[in-house]
Structures are given as C-alpha cells and as structure tokens.
Amino acid sequence: MSTSNCVPNPHLSVKSQIREFILESLARPKGISSFADGAPLMEMGVIDSLGVFRLVSFLEEHLGVRVDDQEINLDTLRSVDTIEALVIRKRGK
16 A cells, blocks of 8 residues: 555655655645645644654655654654654664
8 A cells, every 4th residue: 555645756855755745645635735844744734643654654665764663753753854854864874
C-alpha cells in the first residue's frame, strides 16, 4: 500500500518532496491548500496522528531514512523545515 497519492519526483529537492507529499496527501484532503515551510503543521491541523504515521512511512520509504521512535515528536515534525533538517541529518550519518 502506498503512503502517498502521488509518486515523489526524485529530481525535486528533499524539501520540495516533503512539501509535495504533505500538501497532496495530508493537507488538501483536509481542505488546506497552502502553508509556509516554517508553519506549525500539527497546530494548523495539517498533520494528525494518522498523518504522523503516513509522513514517517513516506520519509522511510521514499527518502531512505530510518526515523527512530524518539524522533517522532512535535519538535522534529513541526514544519517542512524541521522535517527537512531531520532527513538531512539522518542521511549524513
């Protein structure tokens, strides 16, 4: 089962892939059509508990990072910017 309604474009930057997944798979179905990269996604209602699971699955399956349980928190998954920082940090290990 796919975690996304859209296939990520590997030619996009990490941030663009994250933004596209969140917009198409999590935000639009809730009627949210835009958000800033630094916007608090959970506070805005873009990401809920199921969305966290879908987002982590996307990061692991499509961006090739393993997200540890302790990294699944409000600070790490707060915004597109913080999610991008997590991916970059995990890829650097």
